[in-house]
Amino acid sequence: MKLMENKKIKVAFPHMGTIYIAWEMALKKMGVDAFIPPYTNKKTLSLGTKNSPEAICLPYKLILGNFIEAIEGGVDYVSMIASPGICRLGEYGRNIEQVLKELGYNTNYVELNLYDGFKGLVDYLVKISGSKNYFKIINAIYLSIRTVFALDELQDFLSYYRAREIKKGESEKAFNRSLNLIRNSSNIKELSKALKTGLREISSVETDKKREVLHVDLTGEIYIVNDEFSNQYIERELGAMGVQIRRSLTVSSFLKDAIIPKIFKKGETHLERAYRLAKPYLMRDIGGDSLECISDVLYAKERNIDGLIHVSPFTCMPEIMSQNIFPKMREDINLPILTLIMDEQTGRAGYITRLEAFVDLMRRKKIKSKINNKQSEAPSSSDVA
Ligand code: SF4
Structure with a gap:
């Protein structure tokens, strides 16, 4: 199913740490505009809380808040994950879709079904881009998976240096610069280079060895x-x-x-x-x-x-x-x-x-x-x- 003919659509997804970078890269590869809502903040929390049942878990409220901010920013589609496991997450997508409708938003909702593992990802990208070019799809998935691994590696480095840094905040600054490098890469070669440079930047932070x-x-x-x-x-x-x-x-x-x-x-x-x-x-x-x-x-x-x-x-x-x-x-x-x-x-x-x-x-x-x-x-x- 092609979502929109002859128009570059804007798709938003909820935040969870730095995962937006991997999403963005996959969507860009597929020729889709990734719309990144502002990183979760107090306003997001308040929007989510106001429109959620009180006893529902915090991730639900924050995701709903992200979506409201994205819709108000002009997005065409919001995507949500349905993931394997025996918990409420499987139901959240449909609930959120319903709440958005009740709030009067006509934005389209699309689900990434991780119950189907790798196939779920492929189906999602076909749905969102309208393309059945499987070579391109596999490439997009591979790039975003490698990005996730790169982001986790940078995070480990940050944690090591932050606990030992002499000047407070230096490692995090280097980490943020590395995120930008990763975000600007558009293929595996550039990603590997960005990761190497990022790791080098973080490791150059002065530490207290004792x-x-x-x-x-x-x-x-x-x-x-x-x-x-x-x-x-x-x-x-x-x-x-x-x-x-x-x-x-x-x-x-x-x-x-x-x-x-x-x-x-x-x-x-x-x-x-x-x-x-x-x-x-x-x-x-x-x-x-x-x-x-x-x-x-x-x-x-x-x-x-x-x-x-x-x-x-x-x-x-x-x-x-x-x-x-x-x-x-x-x-x-x-x-x-x-x-x-x-x-x-x-x-x-x-x-x-x-x-x-x-x-x-x-x-x-x-x-x-x-x-x-x-x-x-x-x-x-x-x-x-
Ligand atoms: S594991 Fe399930 S119930 Fe717990 S916070 Fe996550 S989505 Fe909610």
């Missing part, structure tokens, strides 16, 4: 983990406290599990690891990212890192289940775990206080274990004799 950095994994519901506005810039806050964050749930790990055909995958995927590790606490997928979150606690422990933070939206059913399993895990595993529930009411001051207290706890635990190790290494008098 800083005692804590290592923390960030897990939870995928949208909140990857979207800075909804997690209240948690990585920036922790970076300033000398904490290096590793996102356990990334868009690239999701792509490996849901989109990339098996023959192109190397090693164990996140979901495969989740099934292997989560078993003593959770036997099956209960929707959202719960299985992955439970296994991420065990994976963090396996690597002996300093702690784990779990972020989730208020009323997210799968993550409520995870939070109910954590107390049992805390009894069995000596790993600091902090759970944070986000919604439009989450106040900044209390949030920062909780982060500071958690960092303090991890530091004291680390110092204590260093002292214990030293004591157990100290020679006895008979050794000296």
